[in-house]
Amino acid sequence: MLSPAELDALRVSLIVSLTAVAVSLPFGVLFGWLLARRQFFGKSALETVFNLPLVMPPVVTGYLLLVLFGRNGWLGGLLDRWFGVRLVFDWKGAALAAAVVSFPLMVRSIRLAFSAVDVRLEQAARTLGAGRLDAFFSVSLPLARNGVVAGCVLAFARSLGEFGATVMIAGNIAGRTRTMPLFIYNELEAPGGLERSMGLVIVSIIVAAAALVLGEVLERRGRRRLGASDA
């Protein structure tokens, strides 16, 4: 079975990835909806910024996060002074890196889901007495649920695999910021590492597959509820 150090890496990976998904979900829903439903000044610029982490080398993303959120960075300084939160060399920094890198995948999926919701269903809800927020939570969001779940699964899987940006901002501290990919990389530095990291490699595959299956099950359940066809 897994050694205590490997279990630590698994634990850190799960905490970091779940935190990343939980923190980015409200923003993912907000911006996914905005991009699907609204026209506003700077929309394409905003999209470009969101999608940058998808195409930039993760190390560059990590570098930028370090500049922004480092002890002397202007956001990092404020966080430290106001809330006593330090992200550098901390699992929270690893979660931030994972969230930023996986955010485009989440937003893309949620945006597509909201685009697929018939605008007239929202209009029907409004004429029946529902305000904007009410219509959003009682009609739009439940109907976009599958896409939201799919976005979370994708973001979770991407967070699990995050390496470059994590190493830049959170370092590689055993038991604190050493996630599974970092652990495997670390093992390979020493002789016999290929064999020793086998266990965690298998665990990584299992966790990723479990996330995919869970997403699929939730999606199928949602689809069944909506009925097979709507001719």
Place this chain on the structure above:
Amino acid sequence: MTTLTFRCEHHYRSGFRLAAEFEAREGVTALFGPSGSGKSTIVSLIAGLLCPHHGKINLGTRTLVDTASRVWLPPERRHVGLVFQDHCLFPHLTVRENLEYGFRRRRQHTADLSHIAEVLEIESLLARAPATLSGGERQRVALGRALLSSPELLLLDEPLAALDRPLQVRILQSLRTILAERPLVALLVTHDPSQIEALDAPVIELKAGRIASPPQPS
């Protein structure tokens, strides 16, 4: 006596321009015209899904829109029920939940769910999902859902267009039963002259964004 008075101008980038003025009293009034004549624009303007460039819409003593005095009621405060051509039932809710959607959100409702369900012959469908209903059943549920939101005005946007003749007649009969019970302005939008004959109601004819004939007394 509730009366709808409509006087609006609205234009689109495509160049289409609506400039129409009419009144509709309690009971059914037909809004008749070919597609592209502006019927849907009028429906959207009254329901609050679109804001006119100029104009004023009054329903009874209430002003729904008045561009001159910058009044604009959002759709949820207009008490205007809308029945779409393809029903637009909420697919994630049961028939009962669909019917209750508007019912629960209006504080001053007097309508009775089981009565409406009986008149529309949908009592046996309450537990079903909209996807499992036939076209006629869906349209009756959609009509019930709009009626249960205690509207003062009912907009029926080609609600019967996709149904065959016997079904159309049946739904029109249910509609008449319901309208006989409550004071309600109902605007039936249609491009089908035979529906107008069956209806025996005043007709407002629309051509290329303008009223072609004033409503005839029935």
